[in-house]
Amino acid sequence: MSRRGLRKAGVRTAGVLFLVVMSALVLLSIKIYRKDFVDSVPVTLQADRVGNQLRTGGQVKARGVVVGEIRDVRATPGGAEIDLAMEPGKVSQLPKNVSALLVPKTLFGERYVQLSIPDGPKAGSLSPGDVITQDRSANAIELERVFDNLLPLLKAVQPQKLATTLTTVATALEGRGDQIGDTLATAAAYLKEFNPNLPALNDNIRDLATVSKLYGDIAPDLLDALSASAVTLDTVKEKRAELASVYQQVTSSSQQVTTFLANNRANIIALAADSRAPLEVAAKYSPSFACTLDALAKLKPQMDKVLGAGTDEPGLHAEIVVTQPRGKYVPGKDDPVYDATGEPRCYPSNGLMGQGIAATGEKTAALPGVQGDLGLPNSPQERELISTLVAPSMGVPTAEVPAWGSVLVGPLYRGTEVTLR
Known part of the structure; x- marks a missing residue:
């Protein structure tokens, strides 16, 4: 084998050994990490x-x-x-x-x-x-x-946002502990005072439920009333021009009345003061007004006859008789005397009787003016006559007969003729 071939084989061997060592180190690291040793x-x-x-x-x-x-x-x-x-x-x-x-x-x-x-x-x-x-x-x-x-x-809730919110709240509350404490103490005082009123609050809520139920029951009628009022409102809307004119006239009239009252207030007060006495007299004699007017109405046919109404000879017809003179007027002797006394009464006119109690017969000094028509039922005149009639049978003076006697006895005498002796 050449030198070059040996060199290549050495390089390859070194690479393999490097890989083996690296693998061993990785495996050892894993073992150590896993604490296998x-x-x-x-x-x-x-x-x-x-x-x-x-x-x-x-x-x-x-x-x-x-x-x-x-x-x-x-x-x-x-x-x-x-x-x-x-x-x-x-x-x-x-x-x-x-x-x-x-x-x-x-x-x-x-x-x-x-x-x-x-x-x-x-x-x-x-x-x-x-x-x-x-x-x-x-x-x-x-x-x-x-x-x-x-x-x-x-x-x-996302923890990061919750942390931000809590941080913001903590920052807002920082340094305000005394204020928060005072607020809580005030709230506790309010609640302490409010607790005794809880029964009343419960009653009010219960009453509110009752009222609400009542309103619920009458709701249809209320809606009908509102619907009906819509027609009235439409009419008012259509007549608003006329109403505006009426308001203007009323305003003008009110101003005129105000001016009149301001200018004549002294006269009106004086008139009211001066009219009091005549009005009191008229009120006293008011029970006799009815029979007086009735007598005048019944007198009209006779006055027509006296005046020749409906005849060929109109005018005043009277029979005049000449008598011996009674002498001249002597002042102090022939002066008129106004000494009439007693309560208002109704007397018959020309023998005509009304619907009250007619009293005839002899008059006595104790019964002045009882002869005639007593006018309206339960009037003071009728009560006086009835007291005079029933007092002897009761054995009491006339003044002690109860005023309500006319209510019980009056219906028995009305329309009859009573003779007093």
Whole structure:
């Protein structure tokens, strides 16, 4: 073999050796990374499920101390099996009846295996090939459920945005602790005063429900009324020009009335004051107005006859008789005297009677003016006459007869003729 051939063979041999050395170094690195050369105690953890945050190489802790690592995670029909490599120097302190719990390092971090050492009697230490079961206590299940439900929620709200929001809130609240405390204290005082009024608030809400139900019942009628009012409003809209004219006229009239009242207010007040006495007299004698007008109406045929109405000789017809003179008028002797007394009464005109009580017969001094028509039922005149009639039978003076006697006895006497002796 030539020198050149030997040289080529040496180069090829060196290349192969280089590749073998590189492969050995890579394999050694992998072995070292996988800690194949580190002494460990292999145990198996059986879990219902592991989730996506449990990775090979994860930590195994007991009471906060790292005691091993996760070597492999395998899925099984009943859940999952996790190969754990425990440190030989620490495995002697872990009993066989230890249990495991899969918890995350942080809210968003990977999970690790947390070994729970029971408080009761402990079995022997863990040995290679032992099987550890998952902690299924109530607290462990509840904690795992919280983390399982919280993780999807935190993913949905996007942690980076949540962190930004919390930072903004913290910045806004920084330095305002006293104000927030005062606000909370004020709110607590308001609530303390409001609590006694809660029963009244409940009653008001209950009454509001009743009123709302009532409004719901009358809603159809209310809608009908509103529909009907629409016609009226349309009419007002059509007649708005006429209404505007009326308003203007009313305004003008009001101004004129205001001017009149302002100019004549003294006269109006004086007229009202002067009219009071005549009006009081008219009010007193008002019961006699009806029979007076009735008598005047009945007197009309006789006056027509006196004046010759309907005859060929119109004018005043009278029979005049000349008698001896009674002497001249003597002042102080023949002066008229206005000494009439008593209440207003109605007297018959030309023998015509009304519908009241007619009293005839002898007059006595105790019964002044009782002869004639007493006018309206239950009037003061009728009550006076009835009191005069029933007082002797009751054995009491006339003034002590009850005023309501005319209501009971009046219907018996009305339309009859009574003779007083």
